[in-house]
Amino acid sequence: MSAPRKRRRGDDTDTRDQLIEATAELMLEEGYAGATTRRVAAKVGVNPALVYYYFPSLDDLFLAVFRKGAEANLERQRKALASENPVRALWETATDARGTALLFEFMALANHRKEIRAEIAAFSERYRESQLTALTIILRSRGFDVEELPPAMMSVVISSLGATLVNESSLGITLGHRELAEFAEDFVRLFEGKPWTRTITPDQPGAGET
Structure with a gap:
């Protein structure tokens, strides 16, 4: 029986980044309440337990x-x-x-x-x-x-x-x-050195007169 494959540093970084991006996407799509551990894991295609490997909570x-x-x-x-x-x-x-x-x-x-x-x-x-x-x-x-x-x-x-x-x-x-x-x-x-083009004038005759 072969030994389990060791997790490489690059794998760790890639998976962690994918979990972060998946969470952001779920927050945008369904709100923060929709970004559950299970939903995040499913979006990345990993076991939910792996989420806790990278993030304790x-x-x-x-x-x-x-x-x-x-x-x-x-x-x-x-x-x-x-x-x-x-x-x-x-x-x-x-x-x-x-x-x-x-x-x-x-x-x-x-x-x-x-x-x-x-x-x-x-x-x-x-x-x-x-x-x-x-x-x-x-x-x-x-x-x-x-x-x-x-x-x-x-x-x-x-x-x-x-x-x-x-x-x-x-x-x-x-x-x-x-x-x-x-x-x-x-x-x-x-701020680009161009002239102000809008003109603001009173709507009513005599408005603004002192």
């Missing part, structure tokens, strides 16, 4: 999924901020449907898992601090007054508006989205 698996995504987001943000048009790249990152949808699932999960809540908070602070440093340099280099247009406010506006568009679109809500997208496009164009 389901929370450990969720944390691994979040951390992998968090590192990928930090790298994507780094590239966006270093690009020729960083503000446009940041907006495109903020409106990424897959990443935003997965983050919302983790936020829902965080309501029941303190460790995951702490992980999200720590990552968000790290992500925003990196963004603030870069935005401050970008704004100043383009002649904007950072007192009049605070980088912190701009960071929150970009991420919040992007998340709102993605979240509402997933629910079938689209009213006002086109107008917001057009406004965001003009806003981004300012």
Whole structure:
């Protein structure tokens, strides 16, 4: 009888990554509640017991999924901020449907898992601090007054508006989205040295007069 095949380091890494990716896909398809150990194992085609070989608990698996995504987001943000048009790249990152949808699932999960809540908070602070440093340099280099247009406010506006568009679109809500997208496009164009094209005027005669 031949001896059992030893598990190679490469096998370990590949299987672990497959379990993480399968969990992320299930969270996107069915919500975090659908990402059970059995469902994850079935999606990868392995025995459920193998999941526990890599992750002692389901929370450990969720944390691994979040951390992998968090590192990928930090790298994507780094590239966006270093690009020729960083503000446009940041907006495109903020409106990424897959990443935003997965983050919302983790936020829902965080309501029941303190460790995951702490992980999200720590990552968000790290992500925003990196963004603030870069935005401050970008704004100043383009002649904007950072007192009049605070980088912190701009960071929150970009991420919040992007998340709102993605979240509402997933629910079938689209009213006002086109107008917001057009406004965001003009806003981004300012940082590319292009003129502001929108004109805002009062609807009623005499409105705004003092």
